[in-house]
Amino acid sequence: MVRFFNKDEEDRIVAAIREAETATSGEIRVHVEVGARKPALEVAKRLFGELGMDQTQDRNAVLILLAVDRREFAIVGDEGINRVVPRDFWDEERDLMQQHFRRGDFATGIELAVQQIGRNLKEYFPYQSDDVNELPDEISYN
Numbered sequence: 001m002v003r004f005f006n007k008d009e010e011d012r013i014v015a016a017i018r019e020a021e022t023a024t025s026g027e028i029r030v031h032v033e034v035g036a037r038k039p040a041l042e043v044a045k046r047l048f049g050e051l052g053m054d055q056t057q058d059r060n061a062v063l064i065l066l067a068v069d070r071r072e073f074a075i076v077g078d079e080g081i082n083r084v085v086p087r088d089f090w091d092e093e094r095d096l097m098q099q100h101f102r103r104g105d106f107a108t109g110i111e112l113a114v115q116q117i118g119r120n121l122k123e124y125f126p127y128q129s130d131d132v133n134e135l136p137d138e139i140s141y142n
Contacts, residue, residue, distance in 0.1 A: 003141065004032045004068055009107035010139055016111045017137045020118025025125045026081070027061040027135040028114055029053060032068060033142050040065055040072035047142075048076055056080075056134045060125045062117055064097075064110060073097060075113075084124050093117055 005013065017028050029051060036043045044065035048054055053061040059080030066073045075090045075097075093113040100109030 004034070004066070005107055005139065012107060012111050013114065013139060014137050016114040020114050020121075021127075021131075021133065021137070023118045023127055024121040025058060025060060025128050025131050026118070026121040027053070027056050027133070028064070028117055029061065029135055029137075029140065030064045030066070030110055030114070031140045031142070032066045034068055036067040036070050036072075040067040040070060040074040041076070043067060044074035044076045048078070051135070051140065053135060054078055058125060060121070061135060062121070064113065066106065066110070073101070081121070081124070089120070092120075 003010070013030055017030070020028055031047055031051070033040075033043055033047070044063055047065060048063050051063070053063055056078065059078040061078045062081065063076045064073065065076070075093055077085070077090070093116055096116060097109040097113045100106070100112065
């Protein structure tokens with residue numbers, strides 16, 4: 001399997017996920033899709049279920065999907081998030097990622113977006129003392 005990120009970049013992204021999840025009970029995953037035949041948003045919605053992200057207790061998972069061959073990405077939040085956040089909730093993260101992606105700095109774009117998602121979700125889904133990490137923090141590839 002071809003890795004899009006090198007070891008250092010993967011470590012930075014995973015560390016950002018773990019740090020973000022200390023602020024919120026939300027769950028964040030990053031997935032890299034190689035060879036996607038459909039638009040990133042469509043792939044992300046399908047993968048959301050396949051990765052079990054719709055099974056979290058509070059339905060507060062977030063998937064960042066990077067479709068490298070199509071040069072597209074998507075951010076998908078579960079229904080628990082979408083029910084309580086403003087309609088433009090993901091625009092800031094999208095813009096932040098695009099800014100870094102244009103320079104070819106994909107790892108930093110995702111790392112910063114993950115940190116920002118953690119801070120922003122904290123308002124709606126604060127970290128609880130009995131919080132359980134319901135989803136893997138590692139980057140998944142397909």
